[in-house]
Amino acid sequence: MAEKGIEIRLDHVTKRYAGQKAAAVDDFSMVVPAGQVVVFVGPSGCGKTTTMRMINRLIEPTSGTITIGGEDALKIDPDDLRRRVGYAIQQAGLFPHFTVAQNIGIVPGLLGWDKKRTADRVDEMMDLVGLDPGEFAGRFPRQLSGGQQQRVGVARALAADPPVLLMDEPFGAVDPITRGHLQDELLRLQNELRKTIVFVTHDFDEAVKLGDKIAVLGDRSTILQYATPDAILANPADDTVAGFVGAGASLKALTLTRVRDVELGHAVTARADADPSTVDLGAEKWLLVLDRRDRPVRWATQNELRRASSLASIGRPVQDSVTLQSTLRDALEAMVNEGGRAVVTGSRGEYVGTLDLTTVTDVVQQLRANS
Numbered sequence: 001m002a003e004k005g006i007e008i009r010l011d012h013v014t015k016r017y018a019g020q021k022a023a024a025v026d027d028f029s030m031v032v033p034a035g036q037v038v039v040f041v042g043p044s045g046c047g048k049t050t051t052m053r054m055i056n057r058l059i060e061p062t063s064g065t066i067t068i069g070g071e072d073a074l075k076i077d078p079d080d081l082r083r084r085v086g087y088a089i090q091q092a093g094l095f096p097h098f099t100v101a102q103n104i105g106i107v108p109g110l111l112g113w114d115k116k117r118t119a120d121r122v123d124e125m126m127d128l129v130g131l132d133p134g135e136f137a138g139r140f141p142r143q144l145s146g147g148q149q150q151r152v153g154v155a156r157a158l159a160a161d162p163p164v165l166l167m168d169e170p171f172g173a174v175d176p177i178t179r180g181h182l183q184d185e186l187l188r189l190q191n192e193l194r195k196t197i198v199f200v201t202h203d204f205d206e207a208v209k210l211g212d213k214i215a216v217l218g219d220r221s222t223i224l225q226y227a228t229p230d231a232i233l234a235n236p237a238d239d240t241v242a243g244f245v246g247a248g249a250s251l252k253a254l255t256l257t258r259v260r261d262v263e264l265g266h267a268v269t270a271r272a273d274a275d276p277s278t279v280d281l282g283a284e285k286w287l288l289v290l291d292r293r294d295r296p297v298r299w300a301t302q303n304e305l306r307r308a309s310s311l312a313s314i315g316r317p318v319q320d321s322v323t324l325q326s327t328l329r330d331a332l333e334a335m336v337n338e339g340g341r342a343v344v345t346g347s348r349g350e351y352v353g354t355l356d357l358t359t360v361t362d363v364v365q366q367l368r369a370n371s
């Protein structure tokens with residue numbers, strides 16, 4: 001059983017770097033509730049990293065107190081703090097001359113776990129983040145893609161089963177598609193693990209997708225607004241927050257709605273091995289061809305169907321699809337890629353329905369009306 005998250009409390013915390021006139025973090029107070037994801041978002045240099053690093057004491061506060069699970073962080077023994085607080089950073093921060101397994105085993109090693117327990121834990125963590133131990137355990141970081149390195153970084157942060165996880169732009173250095181996948185995986189993991197996570201980003205979309213709560217920070221880590229993503233989207237506290245949310249607020253609100261929450265439409269479907277002459281499209285313009293396991297494979301028009309002797313290679317391939325867990329924003333992207341309806345698939349990749357642009361625009365209008 002994984003250890004669940006505990007509350008973090010920062011009370012009047014200030015950090016003044018030596019030789020700097022202005023404080024980097026000025027009188028910061030916040031409660032991060034147990035088991036939730038709180039995202040710090042704000043412009044470069046506003047103090048996000050400094051604030052986060054004071055929680056695991058990589059940076060010492062000038063004044064103020066921080067408690068982790070009710071205990072004063074300054075009084076927790078360093079080994080114990082390392083066990084309680086996992087840390088993942090941009091570009092994974094892996095040791096280049098250590099293998100993947102050695103990187104993941106660092107904190108357990110420092111904590112004096114025996115070889116067998118560490119090795120078992122490394123395997124378990126690799127499975128958890130979707131890396132096959134047989135294939136990847138012995139590789140060096142340079143032999144991994146950026147996304148795989150980030151997965152190792154997350155596995156390393158989780159290795160000692162800490163109740164608290166600090167993540168400083170952990171997905172900042174990967175392409176947008178890999179980034180989307182890593183975010184989905186983190187949500188899946190968090191669903192299972194319920195850690196307390198403080199996550200730093202300057203991408204507001206990422207904050208909306210991942211955060212139970214978002215803290216929008218201004219200069220010197222001033223809290224401009226600390227609320228749920230939908231509250232911030234609906235009622236930005238001031239002009240600065242509104243500017244950060246951006247003119248695309250309705251579009252961003254689509255990130256809050258999942259495909260499973262809206263009504264799906266249906267295409268006419270037929271298995272690829274069916275006889276084309278038995279397929280009746282009625283008033284529909286398009287036929288969706290499924291493979292033997294009901295996975296969507298091709299779209300064909302009325303005309304293509306009429307001329308076809310087989311459905312196996314008719315029309316054009318389905319380029320992009322979404323799942324029930326995808327956001328409406330992902331669905332919108334799939335529609336753009338497909339040039340029409342998005343195909344929705346279930347957990348085994350099987351066809352479950354379609355989503356069209358009208359549904360998406362209806363949701364935008366509803367969200368606007370409610371805000």
Ligand SMILES: Nc1ncnc2c1ncn2[C@@H]1O[C@H](COP(=O)(O)OP(=O)(O)OP(=O)(O)O)[C@@H](O)[C@H]1O
Pocket residue numbers: 017018020024042043044045046047048049050051202
């Ligand atoms: N070691 C240091 N010594 C002096 N000043 C520092 C030090 N580290 C950070 N600062 C300053 O403190 C302020 C906050 O920096 P911090 O790295 O916390 O910001 P950030 O919001 O995380 O920025 P970014 O998004 O660019 O990573 C900045 O003005 C920075 O120049």
